Amino acid sequence: MNKWKLHFGWYVVLASFIVLFFNAGARYAFGVVFKPIIMEYGWGRGLLSAVFGVNMVLFALGLLVVGKLYDRYGPKWVLLISTLIISLGFILVSQTRSFLGFFLSYGVLSALGFAGTSIPLVSTLVSKWFERRKGLATSLALAGGSLGHFALVPIVALVTQKWGWRSSFLGLGLVMFVVNVLLILWVIKGDPWQLGLKPYGMEEEGGKVILSDESYGLSLGESLRRSSLWFFSLMMFICGAGDFFSTTHLVPMAQDYGISYIQASKMLGWYGLMSLFGLLGAGWLSDRWGCRIPIMLTFLLRTLLFLMLYLYKGSWSFYLFALVFGFTHLVTAPLTPVLAIKLYGPKNLGIITGLINTIHFIGGGLMAYLGGIFYDVFRNYQLALFLMSFLSGIAIFSTYAIKDKGEKI
Template sequence: MTRTRRLHPAWLVAAVAFVALVGAAGFRATPSVLLHPLHAEFGWPLATISAAVSVNLLLFGLTAPFAAALMDRFGIRRVVAVALTLVAAGSGLTVFMRTSVELILCWGVLVGLGTGSMALAFVATVTGRWFVRRRGLVTGVLTAGGAAGQLVFLPLLANLVEAYGWRTAALVVAGSALAVVPLVVWLLRDHPADLGLPPYGATEVVPAPAPAGGAASRALRTLRTAARTRAFWLLAGGFAICGASTNGLVGTHFIPAAHDHGMAETTAASLLALIGLFDIAGTIASGWLTDRVDSRLLLGAYYGLRGASLLVLPSLFDDAAGPNMLVFIIFYGLDWVATVPPTVALCREYFGPAGAVVFGWVFAAHQIGAAVAATGAGLVRDRLGEYTMAWYAAGVLCLGAAVLSVALRRARAGGPPTQVGSGPVTRPAPAGAV
């Protein structure tokens, strides 16, 4: 009698997480298509509107380590469902706003807290609990969900803004966030032990740990321990530059910068979405490489190539998307968040079972860098009338991040150099298990 091989539920959990991450990325990217419409209607300076984006980016990062700890306390499903509800509230309430303070509260605080709870620490938590084999690859695929969010939402929202106004786009975001909640409640599971199964690639069922109280104190305690290490600061410094050069600068200001050169906003939004398309391929490939190549070398290469591309970008802007700009879009897209899988792997290597929470703090540094760049580039544009100096500064910083990455040392033989917390050890299953 032939035994039927059953798909491991870890893949279903990963699929639901991917959908949630697609939504989170699309919701977070929405303000980039609203900068000029809000400026035109309310007369707010771009630096003021960019400040709301900065608050969003900052909370997106600072929420991540606490969200990872809250997932340990209350479960992945509850935290993600509440996060989507916050996004819906923040986006929906913007249709009633009249002041820039309300913009900051809605798009900055509510949407920032919601999307931050579904940030990359969520990826680290899912892969850490559900996968032993294929962790790098699955991390790459889930991270690519962010790129898919841009791909799906940005052209759609840009066209909605052009045809029906920014309020319609805001309501579409709110409705989309609420639509994902039932899927999360129905299908997202917290631990493989809840189903009586081992993680994918393991042979033993690992009992689900008891809910950990004091999520905030645990996150802060983990930060205090990790901050005593050289590895943490090198990873956090490089990732802060990563955030400044992606979400903060290109993600927020590429569309208005292209518009300054006569390009239609819908065309610029499509180019930004195209970055997302190639980012899917680049991030999945990076996950595959992370399982095979030293993550320190990967990060050094990624940051160095990104810096070189940003130094060239100011000469590529025109009123149409020429061949050179398309080459930049393809190249930059492949590199956009390819940094995530090796960074997650290094957090796990250096900090063991607490790697997901430590990565949450490293990701917080990413978003601090993004927030500084979002506001800083807006100020550069307001003061100088163009973005050129912002692109050059980001390029130089990326070259510095490459140096920080290759300066990382390997963990000591026999275990991570800083063991923050403890956790079960699982044994890999034979190759070929599904």
């Protein structure tokens, strides 16, 4: 009977799936409440986008701190404290009546909470429970983010339409607190050794556990002296810029051209579902073509999509943008550590991928902010769309330039 007993690692995968479900739903719901907040306060889009930009930058920097805290204290305390912070932030957002209060509760508190309940930490947690099927387990956990984006964004839109955006923030804050705390206390463990278990699929030979060799690899300083890391970072900066410009401004932009609030919100929800297919397809494509080709194809699609939306703005073009761009949204997520380990080795993978992900989210915060500023100045998003099409083209060449001693990557 023990042969058929489900390994505890799969329970950790399920718990991680649920944590990311609410994390992603809460993060991407910002695009849905964007206009309702502006309508209540009378702020410009640039000012509200600045709050989101600060949130993204602090989130990016918080990832570096969270990684160190995870290594020292394990996931339970990091996840628990982060859940308390993000829940408090969302509840305070629902009660604030001033720009300063909104800035501190969403721009600062929520950002720090997001950092401790996000994909990088959860991916690390899941990977410790698996020696075999690690890619499958990680992909299943990350799928929670895509499905949370798909399911919760339209729900937030409906709640906002009926009871207001404050009710949406209050509900998300309370639900995240209850669900995450229960999972952290009852399910999530730092590694299998805490329960006297081995990682799933770990085999033994002659009484010795077989582990992969993680003793080789470049230091961060050595990696920074290679042009590949700079091209890699530039590509990820542009990737983040496209991701968070789109998720922040797609709904208000569609509304500007006569699409209803609920319909535009559904577009953002479908965007999230399509990201799941991109996430799952990225690993399959990289096994056959290497990492660079799927990433280059991603940016080719983005170049054309931003150009299409620059030229044509109707229901069909917004839907096409949401579906196809959504498919590209998470392509780099599973490929970043794979590409980094091929280029720089596993020894210092955490700090190198931490730097790359930080640059990615800083790009996201900056372009989300600039999108709002461009709108306030020109009363449209044309310059932002043209800029993102141009930058996506640059990212194609930047990805192509990621080479290391002729090795196929």
